[in-house]
Amino acid sequence: MSSSERSSDDPIVKAFDADSILAGNFALGIDHEKIERETDELLARMTLAQKINEIRGTQPTPIEGLYYAGGDESLGLAPWKMVDGPRGARSGTATAFPVAIARAATFDADLERRVGQAIGLEVAARGGNVLLAPTINLLRHPGWGRAQETYSEDPHHTGVMGLAFVCGAQNHVLTSPKHFALNNLENTRFDLSSEIDARTLHEVYLPHFKRCVVEGGAASVMSAYNKVNAVYCGENPELLDEILRGDWDFRGFVESDWFLGTRSTAPSLNAGMDLEMPAGFRYSDENLEEALASGELFEEVIHRSARRSVYQKLAWQLGDESVAGKKRPDVSVVECDEHVSLAREAAEKSIVLLKNQGDVLPLEIAATQSIAVVGDLADAANLGDRGSSMVTPTSVSKPLQAIQEAAAGVRVEHFPSHADFSRLAEFDVTIVVAGLTYLDEGEFIPTAQKEAEDSDLARGGDRAELVLPLPQRDVIERASARAKKLVVVLQGGSAIVVREWVDRVDALLMSWYGGQDGGRALASMLFGEVSPSGRLPVTIPREQAQFMPWDVTSLRVDHDLYPGYRWLDHEGHEPEYPFGFGLSYTTFEVKALRVERSGDAFVCRVDVCNTGARPGATVIQLYVGCTESAIPRAKKELKGFGRVALDPGAEATLEMTVQDDDLRFYDADSKSWKLEDCRYGIRVGQSSLDLPLEANYQRAGGGWRAV
Ligand code: BGC
Numbered sequence: 001m002s003s004s005e006r007s008s009d010d011p012i013v014k015a016f017d018a019d020s021i022l023a024g025n026f027a028l029g030i031d032h033e034k035i036e037r038e039t040d041e042l043l044a045r046m047t048l049a050q051k052i053n054e055i056r057g058t059q060p061t062p063i064e065g066l067y068y069a070g071g072d073e074s075l076g077l078a079p080w081k082m083v084d085g086p087r088g089a090r091s092g093t094a095t096a097f098p099v100a101i102a103r104a105a106t107f108d109a110d111l112e113r114r115v116g117q118a119i120g121l122e123v124a125a126r127g128g129n130v131l132l133a134p135t136i137n138l139l140r141h142p143g144w145g146r147a148q149e150t151y152s153e154d155p156h157h158t159g160v161m162g163l164a165f166v167c168g169a170q171n172h173v174l175t176s177p178k179h180f181a182l183n184n185l186e187n188t189r190f191d192l193s194s195e196i197d198a199r200t201l202h203e204v205y206l207p208h209f210k211r212c213v214v215e216g217g218a219a220s221v222m223s224a225y226n227k228v229n230a231v232y233c234g235e236n237p238e239l240l241d242e243i244l245r246g247d248w249d250f251r252g253f254v255e256s257d258w259f260l261g262t263r264s265t266a267p268s269l270n271a272g273m274d275l276e277m278p279a280g281f282r283y284s285d286e287n288l289e290e291a292l293a294s295g296e297l298f299e300e301v302i303h304r305s306a307r308r309s310v311y312q313k314l315a316w317q318l319g320d321e322s323v324a325g326k327k328r329p330d331v332s333v334v335e336c337d338e339h340v341s342l343a344r345e346a347a348e349k350s351i352v353l354l355k356n357q358g359d360v361l362p363l364e365i366a367a368t369q370s371i372a373v374v375g376d377l378a379d380a381a382n383l384g385d386r387g388s389s390m391v392t393p394t395s396v397s398k399p400l401q402a403i404q405e406a407a408a409g410v411r412v413e414h415f416p417s418h419a420d421f422s423r424l425a426e427f428d429v430t431i432v433v434a435g436l437t438y439l440d441e442g443e444f445i446p447t448a449q450k451e452a453e454d455s456d457l458a459r460g461g462d463r464a465e466l467v468l469p470l471p472q473r474d475v476i477e478r479a480s481a482r483a484k485k486l487v488v489v490l491q492g493g494s495a496i497v498v499r500e501w502v503d504r505v506d507a508l509l510m511s512w513y514g515g516q517d518g519g520r521a522l523a524s525m526l527f528g529e530v531s532p533s534g535r536l537p538v539t540i541p542r543e544q545a546q547f548m549p550w551d552v553t554s555l556r557v558d559h560d561l562y563p564g565y566r567w568l569d570h571e572g573h574e575p576e577y578p579f580g581f582g583l584s585y586t587t588f589e590v591k592a593l594r595v596e597r598s599g600d601a602f603v604c605r606v607d608v609c610n611t612g613a614r615p616g617a618t619v620i621q622l623y624v625g626c627t628e629s630a631i632p633r634a635k636k637e638l639k640g641f642g643r644v645a646l647d648p649g650a651e652a653t654l655e656m657t658v659q660d661d662d663l664r665f666y667d668a669d670s671k672s673w674k675l676e677d678c679r680y681g682i683r684v685g686q687s688s689l690d691l692p693l694e695a696n697y698q699r700a701g702g703g704w705r706a707v
Contacts, residue, residue, distance in 0.1 A: 387443025
């Protein structure tokens with residue numbers, strides 16, 4: 001059907017519905033003029049000691065997961081109670097959602113808003129008022145140990161998902177996007193310098209922080225451990241003062257990352273790092289007195305930081321047992337049915353089908369007599385990192401048990417990793433669950449590292465190699481030698497190089513760390529109850545060398561305009577699986593791209609049709625590339641995406657809007673955003689390397705012309 005033949009009854013799906021994403025975000029309803037006045041009145045009554053109390057945490061270890069800061073009963077000021085983190089509330093038990101990179105694979109901003117809202121509500125129910133999330137450090141290299149906590153290698157995608165999370169969570173509590181900025185190598189995070197030029201910083205590594213602050217009204221920001229251009233982030237005036245407050249009008253407070261996130265007293269406060277967490281080491285009475293006496297620090301600076309904290313306390317109507325004008329919710333919201341189903345929905349939408357040779361999936365129960373489930377991870381609660389983002393649910397659905405439940409009547413046998421696999425040939429199908437755990441990747445905690453050897457403590461850190469650890473590869477190799485049909489399910493928090501063995505498997509699924517209902521979500525995918533709809537938020541290269549050099553011991557990381565798929569495009573490498581890629585049990589056609597100018601934007605519409613036999617969802621992606629540009633540019637950049645769910649034969653129109661502002665480059669000389677006169681190619685399709693539709697526009701003399 002051509003565009004003119006489209007029925008006007010076909011639904012129009014908006015790729016990004018700002019009104020519903022922003023809805024209920026408490027920060028956006030604050031009457032700033034009134035709060036400014038009230039804050040000044042209160043500050044005028046505060047002594048220096050009371051102000052100092054507002055700029056540091058109370059004790060180094062959390063109480064029931066809550067880190068306290070400030071608060072003074074005599075002034076009617078409640079303390080901050082901060083709780084991690086990006087995949088759920090780290091306080092007591094809580095709903096364990098799939099990790100952020102899994103949710104990123106859903107490309108579903110509304111889902112991310114709902115997840116943020118659920119985590120915010122559970123944090124409030126546990127007595128917290130600041131959620132130490134989302135993590136939005138761009139995934140410069142997939143070997144980063146904390147890749148699972150963030151969203152992707154693309155700033156637009158990270159910006160949309162981060163904004164959605166912030167808006168959802170700020171229905172209930174303050175958020176704290178972190179770690180500002182350029183925190184993307186874990187092992188050396190306390191000493192590392194991220195080197196970057198102004199254009200790359202503004203165009204690639206900061207836009208997602210800007211969205212969370214400017215559009216989402218994020219009430220606080222956590223600074224990072226590392227240095228940027230040789231200056232620690234916690235005492236970096238360019239980041240904290242010039243950009244965050246100057247350019248973006250940030251009204252919140254900046255808290256340090258924990259312990260080693262504050263490196264100095266006067267330089268940190270002068271730069272605008274308002275609140276030392278988890279306690280006052282650098283901001284101790286003694287250090288502050290000394291800095292004041294030496295003239296390195298003025299009382300006005302302490303006043304300024306205390307004021308930022310107090311401002312947010314008044315704005316958020318903070319009480320001991322209330323925040324955002326609401327009383328502490330009943331603890332029954334924690335792991336309530338609604339949140340567990342939301343975790344399940346996120347897990348289902350996050351699983352990426354990477355290979356399905358001969359349509360081996362979905363498995364038809366009626367036609368299957370026996371299934372071998374292989375690997376220790378099949379019977380493990382593998383929820384990901386055990387550093388600060390760890391969440392403890394009361395129960396976890398594991399793959400083995402979920403497969404057994406879903407395949408009632410079928411013979412299902414488990415083969416642990418070290419079992420003899422010679423009998424696998426007896427089984428109709430073999431499902432190997434392999435991948436990574438918190439021991440292979442995650443937050444790096446040096447003290448725990450030493451004690452960790454055989455214990456359950458956090459270890460993690462970066463992955464020097466993107467291939468699976470040898471024992472995991474060995475399980476796949478041995479199973480592939482025997483299995484009749486082999487399905488491999490990978491668990492992990494980032495890209496895993498699969499080249500060595502992927503040609504010997506029939507089907508391959510990336511299931512990430514799927515949260516507490518991940519096992520059941522996987523089973524529903526394997527048996528076809530749900531069609532896979534996740535898409536890769538990170539490129540899977542054929543070999544590690546397709547990415548930029550990666551040294552996990554490095555004390556310096558050089559940044560350029562080309563993270564992720566931009567790098568492979570730039571170098572002319574073809575990945576194993578591109579950014580945005582994922583298969584389905586059905587097929588989709590995307591057609592009839594119509595582009596119109598509307599104000600200062602392009603409104604782009606495409607028709608999407610489910611051309612297969614099963615219901616399913618796809619993710620339509622829009623990229624823009626410039627030709628004839630006078631400056632270095634990535635070949636293409638993601639500028640829009642939207643999920644469309646359709647029954648077989650059904651069709652919908654997806655609308656994606658690209659603002660002229662989204663096409664600007666940062667001109668470091670004038671410190672301003674400029675729209676270059678050149679040719680802009682808009683390309684639309686179903687992955688970064690499957691973009692069949694194209695429209696080209698020439699910008700010249702302040703106007704646009706289709707070419
Ligand atoms: C992490 C932060 C976390 C904080 C508090 C730090 O080590 O880098 O992401 O929020 O600890 O647990």
